[in-house]
Amino acid sequence: MDKVSKTLEMMRRNPANIRYADLKSVCSHFFGNPRQESSSHAVYKMPWQGDPRVNIQNDKGKGKPYQVKQVLRAIDRLNDGE
Numbered sequence: 001m002d003k004v005s006k007t008l009e010m011m012r013r014n015p016a017n018i019r020y021a022d023l024k025s026v027c028s029h030f031f032g033n034p035r036q037e038s039s040s041h042a043v044y045k046m047p048w049q050g051d052p053r054v055n056i057q058n059d060k061g062k063g064k065p066y067q068v069k070q071v072l073r074a075i076d077r078l079n080d081g082e
Contacts, residue, residue, distance in 0.1 A: 004029045015068035023056055023063035030075050
C-alpha cells in the first residue's frame with residue numbers, strides 16, 4: 001500500500017488526527033498543485049462547477065477535521081466521475 005492510500009485510510013478512520021503535510025500531499029496527488037499557497041493555507045481548484053475549490057489550513061501541524069472531511073468528499077466525487 002502506498003503512502004497516499006495509507007493516508008486516505010487514516011483520514012477516513014480519524015479525520016481529527018491528520019498531519020497537515022500528509023493532507024497536503026494527498027490533495028496534491030488528486031488535485032494537482034495548489035492554485036494559491038501561503039504559510040498556513042493551500043487552495044486547490046476542483047474540475048467541476050459550483051464548488052470550485054478546496055481550502056486546507058495548517059492548524060499547529062494538523063489539518064482541521066472539517067477540512068479533512070471536505071477533502072474526502074471531493075476525492076469521492078472525483079472518483080465517481082461527477
